[in-house]
Amino acid sequence: MDHADNAIDTIERELTAFARRARAAAARLHPDLPLVSYTLLAHINDQRGCRATDLAAHYLLDKSTVSRQIGSLEKLGLVERRPDPDDHRVQVLHPTRAGAELLSATHASRHTAFQERLADWSEEDLTRFAAYLLRYNQAGPSAPSDPADPADPADQTSQADQPDQPDPATAA
Amino acid sequence: MDHADNAIDTIERELTAFARRARAAAARLHPDLPLVSYTLLAHINDQRGCRATDLAAHYLLDKSTVSRQIGSLEKLGLVERRPDPDDHRVQVLHPTRAGAELLSATHASRHTAFQERLADWSEEDLTRFAAYLLRYNQAGPSAPSDPADPADPADQTSQADQPDQPDPATAA
């Protein structure tokens, strides 16, 4: 077990820890907007209209799951479905006014939370950490990044709308 | 929006992406040993005997959740409960032989997956990335790291067995 292996173990452990906590925190802190719904809504918002199938492909979710998520987002009045004139099978999803507002409020509070947590990091460390995370998420033979926010200017390396790859963090 | 804010946005986005993918991957790739069970089993193994309450506190899980998880681990023959002679309310949890073996096999395959994903990283980058993750997970006013594997020599900064803090990654 050399240094690199130790580092890999640490990365594995810490990413796993993060994922577990994130999940718990999501349930705890999104009483009104569950994590998955938030993610999908954000994607819909960023794409300025996308189809349920796109979401399913992007997030590696079953289309039934997406269908129900969209259903609940619609029930909450955060998303609306518009028929696609070119293909009558398709519903183009758009955030409603309320959806966009909730999203921006949520994003703002998330950003603040991160800012607080990262308050004592130097700009250099922030930049490097961000770069490592990007690299990690894009890594692997066929692992595209997760261009969850392709509209984000910081997302310079986002690729096409491809499915995420199962992550070794939780692979066994 | 300065550089630091951009970096923070990237960190936020990438960690969130990771958490979402990890979740999906967990369900997909742990047919025999669900992620949570794996995590708890690993903790039990590392602690060489711990109580259900410890697990609940450590992972911010409800004790009912832990109780059921332990129940299923026991049903799978991976964990055994031993009465605590000093306190008859307590059950000390220990991995069975099968549990320890499954754990080490799982860990090995996880490590391999990470190794592959990180194969083209320099040792220096690995070390720094690991350090950043540790720092991130330990950050915050009252956010201890998640010493999931305190026995791991790489986990030099693990602290006491305190609950994890809700993570801004998914806080809204």
Added chain:
DNA sequence: ATCAATGGATGTACTCTACAACCAATACCT
């Protein structure tokens, strides 16, 4: 001795998810 605190289990309910089966619309192919 009583009453509170602790460790744990159980009842119930909700979210997220997948798989399978299904329907409707479109595309392809001869």
Added chain:
DNA sequence: AGGTATTGGTTGTAGAGTACATCCATTGAT
């Protein structure tokens, strides 16, 4: 054109994971 495959989406069903409330047994404190 007609038949078949493909695609977009919904619904039925099932299971994991979780929380909250409640309950029981044991321990501790006054």
